[in-house]
Amino acid sequence: MGNESCLFCRIVAGTIPAEFVHQDERCLVIRDINPQAPMHMLVIPREHLESLDDAAQKDEPLLGHLLRVGARVANDEGHGESGYRTVINTGAGAGQSVFHLHVHVLAGRALNWPPG
Ligand code: AMP
Ligand code: ZN
Secondary structure, three states, X not given: OOOOOXXXXXXXXXXXXXXXXXXXXOEEXXXXXXXXXXXXXXXXXXXXXXXXXXXXXXXXXXXXXXXXXXXXXXXXXXXXXXXXXXEOOOOHHHOOOOOOOOEEEEEOOOOOXXXX
């Protein structure tokens, strides 16, 4: 279900151009336009869910798929050994700026803990 006012729905629909690193029937992976690490990907479900807070029990297989695709992409980019970070910002106070659920996958530099 495409939402014309949602940036990531528009990327899913192909009306905003993006470089797809991976695509399957449930999600796609693009490079973040404002990378916070040498590798910064976004795993985006095709289905519009506003945030993790919107996910229901029926979405559990999708959530697992998004994480596994993130892991695969990080490995494909050569970061399996050195490590990578998967992040889901939920809510404006946690840094969410696009209200279509997505998983950030970051790698290629030392990542501090706790995150800012
Ligand atoms: P969040 O702040 O967690 O909602 O993450 C949204 C991310 O989307 C940010 O890291 C942005 O840099 C990224 N972003 C925004 N517009 C685009 C775009 N057109 N293509 C790729 N990434 C984008
Ligand atoms: Zn959307």
